[in-house]
Amino acid sequence: MKILIVMLTELFILFVQKEFCDKTFRHRKVHRGIPFLVWFFFYASTNLLTYLFDLPFWFRFPVFALPFLAVLYILYEEVFEVRLAVASFIFIMGMLAETIVCIVGAMLGYSVETARETTELFLLYNILSRLIWFIEIKTAFVLQKKNRTAGIRKTDWLEVFFVPVSSIFIIVSIFGPYAEQFFTLKLMASFLLLVINLFTYHSYYSIQEKTFYTAEKKFLTQQVESYATQLQAMGQMWEQMRMYRHETQQKNLLVQSYIEQGKYDKIKEIFCKDKTLTESRTCISKTGNVSMDALINYKASIAEKYGIRILLDAIVPYDTVFEDTALYSLLGNLLDNAIEAVINTASEERTIRMQIRTTNNLYVQMENPYSGELRKKNGQYLTTKSNKEDHGLGLKMVRDIVEKYHGVLDIKDEGNRFRVILFVYDITKAAC
Template sequence: MSMENFLIFVPTNLFRTYIHIRFLRLFLENPKEKTKHWIQFGSMVFYFLINSIGYILFHNPRVNILTNIIGLFVMSLTFLGNIRKKVLSVCIIYALSMLCDIIVVTFCVGPVVDHSINELLGVMTAMLITVCELLAEKLIYKKKNPSFISPNWMFLLFIPLCSIGMIHLCIINSLADRNFIVLVGVGLLVINIISFFLYSAMERTYLINLENELLIQTSDIYRHQLDIIMKTQDQIRSLQHDMKYHIRALLAMANSGNTEEMISYLEEMEKETENPDQYVDSGNKELDGNLNYLLKEANHKLKDVSVKIVVPSRAFTSSFDINVLLSNLLENAITASENTQEKMLHLKLITKKGLLYIEIENSYNGVINEEKGRFYTTKNNKANHGFGLKNVKRIVEKHNGTLDITYSEERFRINIMLYLTNIVKEL
């Protein structure tokens, strides 16, 4: 192997190793133990070494196939899952790699391959595998959780695609300057490696920010619910402390036959036990906490807020999904209604015949951004908004429910139906 080939082969093989480990993460479960990270890194080093040594020493297609498959299988052993799934994943990844190699040779070079451009073919194949990995990542993660997909992932596709185009341009122009070919190949590989590194860092930051926002909101919900509980307990203690005085007063009213005054007195006692911040008390703690937090904001900003909640006290098996669904719907409804004169929000959450019905109706300014049945955000910061209704649709589809959206010039209404057997424990 010439020095030029070696200088391009090493970074190409490194990049291919990284793309293959990303592919394995799509098909297999990541190890939960932190100690597995160094084991996975060791398997990547093994893959790189066995593949490099086999290619440099033997330069034989059969040896290359064998070393690639062995290396992929060793990397797959660092993931959770059964052996069958690991073997299938290795076969799919390597078959896709071979298909990319065939596509590069057939469509970008032709049936007659000049050995002087072998190093460029490897780079093009690695770039094409990268494109396949990004598309597969998008499709698989979209089904699992679309809200955790970075919105800028598509820009990363242009880098390997442009790299393939630039290398193809070098080939069809029959460049004879090998130093320039090496420079182009290594330069494009470095650009792709750095881009993936920056993308991975951005993706981790994006996920951390999402998780932090969720933790902050959850913390606020629990703090608000705890405040409600403490305030209610203080009211009950105060009533208990003065109970003997209340009993004396009621007995005096009863002896005098003053029924109307007794009723009025009892109504005043009832008011003392009520907490103005507790809008919902269904017995479902997770649901009550989230709704009390959101309805406090609604009552603070709006004029007409009505709520009807009739749900089972049993905990939801998918409390996270239900709270995400209600949070997105109510936040959108509050924001839309706040910008109107009517400032109206009606929420109905009831169960009937094994079904959970969610109905949210609110006033809005009459501006709807709809295209082919899809609704888009009307907020100014569109980069950070517009995911709410997407998440709602995803959750409804996940639980085999139905979603119906209707609106008039002044009212916007959303009706959702979910099966209780899918979301409630031990129904």
Template sequence: MSANFTLSSHLTFYFMAVKNLFGKTLFTLLTISNLANLTVVSAKCLEGFFFPVLATQDYRWSSSLMFFAVEICLSVPVLLYMKMVIVPAVKSESSGLEWRYLWLIPATFYLIWCYLLYGNSSHSSLEIALQPKNTLFLFAINIGAFLIYYVVARLILEQNKSLELRDKNHQLIMQAMQYKNLQEKITDARRAKHDVRHHIALIQEYLTEGKLDALHDYLNEYSKSLPDNSLVRFCENTAANAVLLYFAQQAKDNCINYFVKVKIPNDIFVSDTDISVIFGNLIENALESCKNESGNDRKILIRANLTGSSLCITVDNTFSGTLKCTNDDKLVSTKHKGLGLGTQSVKNIAAHYNGVCHFKTEDGMFYASVMCCNKTDN
């Protein structure tokens, strides 16, 4: 009873102290527990081989000696394995959905260990630990487990690389769109400049002949043929401007009102990639939300400003649905099962810059706000 209470207390403290995804925390705990169990059983087996008399007694110096020897032998390879395989996977900023199930892998190996030591009613756990074949079996089980952990870690890292490539490709697409728009503006301007002398000659002819009504009609038609004088630059920051231009065209094609008030300089502490990901994900979600709305008052309002050492960004859009969140305040995607990968990426970037990210719905609108702080400025 006392042992169970102590174990429960330790587990409760562990999960309260470690602020992370429950599945990721449990995966780490079970992985370390399996390694600790192998260490204990191996030490007891070696004690039975070198000190057979003392091995059957409780808490002898021989037990501590063998335990220390096993830890010395395992410390270097285990530390290298943890540093190169487990730590990068655990520290990676993923969607969190995979960790809901990955903890089952070390849990399975933990149950195998428990069954081996405590499921055999004909032998005590001490007798089982003293048999070398059982130690070799547990060693083989752990080798298999660590191979599976390696595969899982590689898959998680590859998934993160794929998400990073997707964000970079998204940025390149929007920059290409900006370049195309600029080229069209330049072509239209050149065409207008080339034709302007013909228009002047015709205007002079109308004036000479006194055909003022015809001149008035001609000028009206000419003004309609002039190139579009809409904004070709929302802000000085190249990355942000590329994203804003790209989605401005998308909003126009879908008859969505698009309002932008952004003041971001080109030289800023937030990288171009991170700026593209923040604006791209937030505006893309806003555009998708507005597409699903009915009525003529669909709108997207984008504001951003660099104030001191903080970059503040807000993206608001029409939204009449219901915001779904997990228990740890992560948004559930409305486009697929699981968490919203875009909003999670934005949160990760905000956290990287010691900032915050907040989402809420109110009065038929969805409000997204992000603040990034300059880490070099106290």
């Protein structure tokens, strides 16, 4: 009976470990059946070695860590130091949970030896220690969200504690009134409570991820529509340039005719019109890099409609081509966020300062004023848009792209000025 108890509770732990790893690490591309085989090998090897041979405490860590590191190496992408840290953390939390249960049991007059000899207490100790460990792992996962999303919600903490703590009270009440009666029923009830804990954990985060995915998909759709408008505007600009070249040829003939006739006032009138037309076009980016210039000049034309100036200091080689098109989205998002913030400021303050440098790396510094209070949650900036589903998606996409290239992102605000500095490595490729 004790073996059955161990196998069921360890199966619960296995599913929690898999969920934690799936949400923490990026998956390697492996055959569909490989994850099942790898996790089964881990489950079988660690439990057989630990319980069949009754290993001493000091030997349990390598027995757990080595197969677990193998699982992380085969199925997930991460550096060795992080894998080792996660393996150590999970093991230590398990030991801590068992220690807490043993200490509380000793305070109530039940020694560890008694728990090992009594099947009823053995089941109770196992279930309680697994639930406490479950709370510890879920707490770690919620705290991890602080670095990956806009912040931690109150419902996250409710999910962490409500179901497991309620389960602990239910299990204690089940075991309390009876000493030896209905043991099979208690075993089934305890296992079902573990399943309920696992199901609610999985369901909660699945729903949360689906909600975020829907909001992100909507945001990306809006981005695509924005870029479609941008391409249309660029097409119109090139059409205007084509017409301008044609008109220039005609004007040259007309100017030549006026020179021959001595009508210099007419020539002056033509050049004045050309000067006005040229100055009316928003063209702040003149690096010679067509993609970069088109993106920045388009955003500058939008800013100009709101009376916003963009002061640009950019050095970008004409043949620089970003390896990932998402980097253009990164620059576009930064400018969109800055324009959105500056719109609400006084007219005399509507200036965005932007500095760009590229070699094989990308350096961007942007500074803009803002009005009112910036909304932050757990150290992460939130959008001021009325649509609550889009909280921080623009900055999150910027942060995700920077993390993808193992770059650096620094965001500061003081004196009603918002400043973003980012450095991304190895982002260019040879021009085709």
